Amino acid sequence: MTETSHSKTHKDDSNTHIKGKKRDRSASEERLINAGREIFSKHGFDGATTRMIAKKADVNESLIARYFEGKEGLLIAIIEKFLEEINHLELPYPPQKTLGEELESYVRQRLEYGCGHEDFAKIIFVQALVNKQFKKRVRETVPLQLDERLVSRVQALADQNKLQPNANVLELCQDLDTYMDGIFFFERILHESSNEELIAQTVRFARKYAKLYEKT
Numbered sequence: 543m544t545e546t547s548h549s550k551t552h553k554d555d556s557n558t559h560i561k562g563k564k565r566d567r568s569a570s571e572e573r574l575i576n577a578g579r580e581i582f583s584k585h586g587f588d589g590a591t592t593r594m595i596a597k598k599a600d601v602n603e604s605l606i607a608r609y610f611e612g613k614e615g616l617l618i619a620i621i622e623k624f625l626e627e628i629n630h631l632e633l634p635y636p637p638q639k640t641l642g643e644e645l646e647s648y649v650r651q652r653l654e655y656g657c658g659h660e661d662f663a664k665i666i667f668v669q670a671l672v673n674k675q676f677k678k679r680v681r682e683t684v685p686l687q688l689d690e691r692l693v694s695r696v697q698a699l700a701d702q703n704k705l706q707p708n709a710n711v712l713e714l715c716q717d718l719d720t721y722m723d724g725i726f727f728f729e730r731i732l733h734e735s736s737n738e739e740l741i742a743q744t745v746r747f748a749r750k751y752a753k754l755y756e757k758t
Contacts, residue, residue, distance in 0.1 A: 571609050573599035575623050578616045583661040587617065587669055614669075614676055618683050621666060624659075625684065633691050637698060641705060642752035644695050649722060649744045652689075656726055657737050664731060688715050709755045721747060 577599035581590045592613055596603035610616040634651055638644040656663065670677045697711050705711075725744055729735040735743075 567609070570599070570601050570605055571619075573601055574606060574609065574616060575620050579620050579624070579662060582617060582620070582665050583659075587613070587665050614673075614679070617665070617669065617676075618679055620662075621680065621684055624662070628655075629690065633695070637695055639704075640752070641696065641699055641756045642749050644699065645718065645748035645752050646745050648692055648695070649718070649748045650741055652722060653726070653737070653741050653744060657730065657740070660730065663726070667727060667731060688712065688719055692718070704757055705755050706757055714755055718748070718751065721751075 574595060578590075578595050581595045581598055584590075585594070590613070592603050592606045595613075595616070596606060606612065606616055610619055633648070635647045638647055666680075670680065693711060693715050696705075696715060699705055700709060700711055722744065725740065725747075729743065730740055
């Protein structure tokens with residue numbers, strides 16, 4: 543074997559080794575994120591331990607500190623993953639013919655999804671309220687952004703000339719997003735309103751709000 547071919551072979555082996563390590567790390571991170579979401583939801587942030595999470599993920603406990611800088615960092619990574627999953631999901635209903643119908647369909651599916659992950663949402667709310675450092679890290683790591691799926695749907699209605707000429711699609715979606723975050727926290731988390739009550743109240747708001755922008 544020539545010196546050149548030997549060097550190339552060594553380089554190829556090195557690259558394969560690096561890629562293998564990256565795959566191993568990615569797989570371990572994925573297992574820790576999935577295990578963390580389950581353990582946090584079941585035991586809360588304080589009740590969950592890194593040992594419990596590592597055991598569930600079947601990895602070495604030290605990897606939580608190495609990959610995520612501890613339990614808090616793991617929770618932030620879970621939030622990022624959770625939001626990423628939502629953004630990649632297609633809305634489970636077809637585009638609606640009017641803004642009122644679109645907003646009603648959207649708030650229904652969003653609340654149903656949110657209530658299905660209520661335990662995890664509570665952990666995030668609590669940590670943000672009692673832990674200033676956690677809240678700061680979330681702000682720096684997880685950017686606030688509108689649901690592009692809703693923006694796209696509402697923009698399509700605007701393009702079809704079904705909204706008022708002065709309608710601002712982004713402001714409309716921002717207002718709805720703020721309302722939904724607030725009602726989920728105060729009505730569902732604090733007052734423990736039922737799913738039916740929460741959906742009925744939000745649908746009423748969506749219908750009335752849509753009338754401000756719908757073309758008559």
